Amino acid sequence: MNKTRHLLLAVAALAALSGAAGATGLATCESGPKSGWQPPEKLEKQLTDKGWKVRRIKEDGGCYEVYALDDKGERVEAYFHPVTFDPVPTKPR
Numbered sequence: 001m002n003k004t005r006h007l008l009l010a011v012a013a014l015a016a017l018s019g020a021a022g023a024t025g026l027a028t029c030e031s032g033p034k035s036g037w038q039p040p041e042k043l044e045k046q047l048t049d050k051g052w053k054v055r056r057i058k059e060d061g062g063c064y065e066v067y068a069l070d071d072k073g074e075r076v077e078a079y080f081h082p083v084t085f086d087p088v089p090t091k092p093r
Contacts, residue, residue: 026090027079029063037082040064046085052076063088 031037040057043064047054051071058065063079070076079088 025061027063027065027088028061029079029081029088031062031082034082038085040082043080043082043085 043066044054044057047066047068053069054066055069056067059082060079062082064082064085066076066078066080068076068078079090080086081088
């Protein structure tokens with residue numbers, strides 16, 4: 001009985017951790033289904049038109065997370081809403 005209980009607790013803990021593993025928790029977007037998202041390439045073009053050098057765009061917390069150099073050459077990690085491309089404020093680390 002005790003072994004079964006420990007196994008169930010371990011499985012529950014792993015399930016909880018695996019759901020959170022993909023998101024950093026710095027930002028969250030209520031972005032709806034991905035079918036309504038704009039393509040990341042469009043966001044990249046918008047940012048490069050502003051002088052940014054985009055290194056990478058990935059999904060995180062329902063947002064687009066962008067790693068880039070801004071128009072001043074400074075490193076940036078920024079979040080954008082995937083439907084509106086509005087900047088999303090982040091929580092302090």
